[in-house]
Amino acid sequence: MSSIAHGKVILLGEHSVVYGRPCLAAAIAPGVEATARDSDGPVSLHVSPWQCTFAVGDGSDLGRALDALSQALGVTGFDLDAVMHLPGGGGLGSSASLGVACARAVSSLRGLMLDHEAVLAAALAWEKVFHGNPSGVDHTLAAMGGVGVFTKAEGLRRLDVRAPVRLCIGDSGERASTRDMVATVARVREMRPEASEKTFDAIASLVRNGALALEAGDLRGLGELMNLNQALLASLMVSTERLEAMCRAAREAGAYGAKLTGAGGGGCVIALAGPNERAVLDAWEALGVRAKVVEVGAS
Ligand code: PMV
Numbered sequence: 001m002s003s004i005a006h007g008k009v010i011l012l013g014e015h016s017v018v019y020g021r022p023c024l025a026a027a028i029a030p031g032v033e034a035t036a037r038d039s040d041g042p043v044s045l046h047v048s049p050w051q052c053t054f055a056v057g058d059g060s061d062l063g064r065a066l067d068a069l070s071q072a073l074g075v076t077g078f079d080l081d082a083v084m085h086l087p088g089g090g091g092l093g094s095s096a097s098l099g100v101a102c103a104r105a106v107s108s109l110r111g112l113m114l115d116h117e118a119v120l121a122a123a124l125a126w127e128k129v130f131h132g133n134p135s136g137v138d139h140t141l142a143a144m145g146g147v148g149v150f151t152k153a154e155g156l157r158r159l160d161v162r163a164p165v166r167l168c169i170g171d172s173g174e175r176a177s178t179r180d181m182v183a184t185v186a187r188v189r190e191m192r193p194e195a196s197e198k199t200f201d202a203i204a205s206l207v208r209n210g211a212l213a214l215e216a217g218d219l220r221g222l223g224e225l226m227n228l229n230q231a232l233l234a235s236l237m238v239s240t241e242r243l244e245a246m247c248r249a250a251r252e253a254g255a256y257g258a259k260l261t262g263a264g265g266g267g268c269v270i271a272l273a274g275p276n277e278r279a280v281l282d283a284w285e286a287l288g289v290r291a292k293v294v295e296v297g298a299s
Pocket of ligand 1: 014015016017018088090091094131133135136137138154178182227261263264
């Protein structure tokens, strides 16, 4: 039997969440499925559809993440197969989803009956290999699902969303590492400390208003907040020309709002398209963007 974990989108508040501010995030499915088997060799992981295998001691980030996971769980002598339903490095929480699915698969293989905290701790050890200083939003959503406001200090406060919200997700095809983009924002903050703190505070107030809008089903309002968040993310130097073009195309096609999601520097754009979903998808297709529609907030 395979173990599963979610992916995620950040509706509002990436990067500022690293500095203690809240973010509004939602799980997306399908994320990652993983199965574990007993094995005598080194702990290893085969990932489909990448058709790549990683092992503890092979010098790769995934090899190091496997080592961290196996030490956090206190378990060796297994190998894993994982199926990714998310693009890697696209800002949709693929690495955290993989970590959570793997922790759950090992736990079910050995009958560990891990509680939630133990899965989160193992997935955090995994995530630290890729991110250095993750806020924790990715692996929390990967494990818990749902929609909510996340802070480093308090974790996830779930929101009661009346009806599922449909989002268009377009993949720019560009890639940048989360670690590098978090470092970019750290540099901006070093150069302009006061302005950056004000930007983080402004994003925090968008998040608070966004949570209210989402609970009230005010998608037009939420879209406007997404547009404002995108401008602030661009001021933190994490947007790109292609991401801006995708946001512009979505808005011109009638979306209520559009923004990058995740670390930026590439990856995905989310658009709240309302009744203009088809037009947004067509506009992105004209830009050569691969896109899909997901529902968030479904119980
Ligand atoms: O690009 P992703 O899916 O790893 O998301 C990163 C989100 C950040 O806020 C930029 C970093 C973090 O740890 O919260």
